[in-house]
Amino acid sequence: MTNPTRDLLPEGLEDRLPSATAAATRMTRAIMDVLDVHGYDRVQPPGIEFEESLASRMAGISSRRMFRFVDPASLRMMALRSDITPQVGRIAVTRLAAAARPLRLAYAGQVVTIKGDGLDPTRERLQIGAELIGHDGVVAAGELVAIAVEALQAAGATGISVDFTLPDLIDTLATGPWPLAADAVDAVRRELDAKDAGALVAAGGEAYLPLIHATGPFAAAIDRLAALEVGGVLDGRIAALRQIADHLAANGLADVARLTLDPTERHGFEYQSWFGFTIFADGVRGAVARGGSYRIVGADDGAGEPAVGFSLYPDPLIDALAAQEPARDAVFLPVGHDVAAAARLRAIGMRTVAALGDCCDAARLGCTHVLQNGEAVRI
Numbered sequence: 621m622t623n624p625t626r627d628l629l630p631e632g633l634e635d636r637l638p639s640a641t642a643a644a645t646r647m648t649r650a651i652m653d654v655l656d657v658h659g660y661d662r663v664q665p666p667g668i669e670f671e672e673s674l675a676s677r678m679a680g681i682s683s684r685r686m687f688r689f690v691d692p693a694s695l696r697m698m699a700l701r702s703d704i705t706p707q708v709g710r711i712a713v714t715r716l717a718a719a720a721r722p723l724r725l726a727y728a729g730q731v732v733t734i735k736g737d738g739l740d741p742t743r744e745r746l747q748i749g750a751e752l753i754g755h756d757g758v759v760a761a762g763e764l765v766a767i768a769v770e771a772l773q774a775a776g777a778t779g780i781s782v783d784f785t786l787p788d789l790i791d792t793l794a795t796g797p798w799p800l801a802a803d804a805v806d807a808v809r810r811e812l813d814a815k816d817a818g819a820l821v822a823a824g825g826e827a828y829l830p831l832i833h834a835t836g837p838f839a840a841a842i843d844r845l846a847a848l849e850v851g852g853v854l855d856g857r858i859a860a861l862r863q864i865a866d867h868l869a870a871n872g873l874a875d876v877a878r879l880t881l882d883p884t885e886r887h888g889f890e891y892q893s894w895f896g897f898t899i900f901a902d903g904v905r906g907a908v909a910r911g912g913s914y915r916i917v918g919a920d921d922g923a924g925e926p927a928v929g930f931s932l933y934p935d936p937l938i939d940a941l942a943a944q945e946p947a948r949d950a951v952f953l954p955v956g957h958d959v960a961a962a963a964r965l966r967a968i969g970m971r972t973v974a975a976l977g978d979c980c981d982a983a984r985l986g987c988t989h990v991l992q993n994g995e996a997v998r999i
């Protein structure tokens with residue numbers, strides 16, 4: 621008998637059963653292999669650490685969505701990680717502070733939030749990513765976007781599209797060519813994100829209206845952004861985005877990933893600076909990956925170090941793959957079987973299932989073969 625209060629998992633948390641776990645393992649390996657061959661070394665930070673460390677590594681991070689509790693040992697606040705990027709940042713500016721730059725690090729692990737995202741109740745997700753520390757220029761950004769697409773392709777994602785954004789664009793324009801009162805910046809940012817022209821004008825952001833139209837397929841949208849002739853810093857950003865798009869094309873990814881532009885998209889970008897991107901794929905509701913440039917606050921709390929990275933959230937791809945997970949061959953080993961023959965089968969990659977007694981039934985245990993006279997014989 622199941623005991624509902626004891627056996628149910630809390631909302632948004634799930635067990636992965638064998639076929640989904642097999643798919644998750646395969647996908648994680650496929651993605652990590654892509655990061656590895658591009659020179660990214662894997663690190664494994666812990667699942668929990670001091671809240672202060674997780675929340676203060678980059679400007680803009682909030683611990684609002686993190687599970688927090690007092691550590692009975694140190695009596696300090698700890699938190700469950702909701703994002704591995706700040707942990708990799710901590711490693712880079714502390715224990716690996718003396719390592720050569722650019723420092724390329726990769727990671728894969730579970731992250732947890734108190735609440736799901738929008739309509740998605742999921743509270744624990746697999747996050748796999750890469751961070752390049754020491755540079756946040758266009759060459760580094762191009763490398764990371766290309767690798768993110770390649771990794772998703774290796775994971776079996778189809779219909780990939782990459783949406784470029786300029787997370788700090790409003791702040792940059794507000795202190796430059798399109799001045800805004802300090803107290804109007806938040807509202808203008810919000811209404812642009814919501815693409816609400818009326819509310820944008822009401823918030824005092826009339827000058828920002830044309831930005832709403834500089835969205836859509838990349839080539840046309842970037843031309844519309846350039847046609848605004850804002851000059852100065854925006855010209856640099858436009859040139860940088862074009863270079864990143866060219867880099868993707870030069871790496872043969874133009875046919876793999878469709879490019880779009882939404883220069884004022886802010887959703888999900890807590891700490892990214894001049895450059896951000898969101899990746900979508902067929903069959904996945906919401907974003908499957910996100911990344912961009914940012915700064916890591918160093919030990920001295922000074923200007924910190926520039927970095928670029930991305931995080932993939934492959935769970936929906938894993939679920940789709942799990943449904944197609946092929947059945948595997950397995951050789952049933954009867955009681956008293958030839959152990960040397962069984963070891964030889966395992967050595968060539970066969971899977972064996974040993975009987976514990978006469979009660980074990982090969983077919984019911986999912987076996988496709990039986991070991992007979994030292995040979996695997998199909999059932």
Ligand SMILES: N[C@@H](Cc1c[nH]c[nH+]1)C(=O)O
Pocket residue numbers: 703704705749750751888892910911912913914928929930931
């Ligand atoms: N960790 C960020 C994405 C990112 C990685 N590096 C830079 N940005 C996220 O999950 O939203």
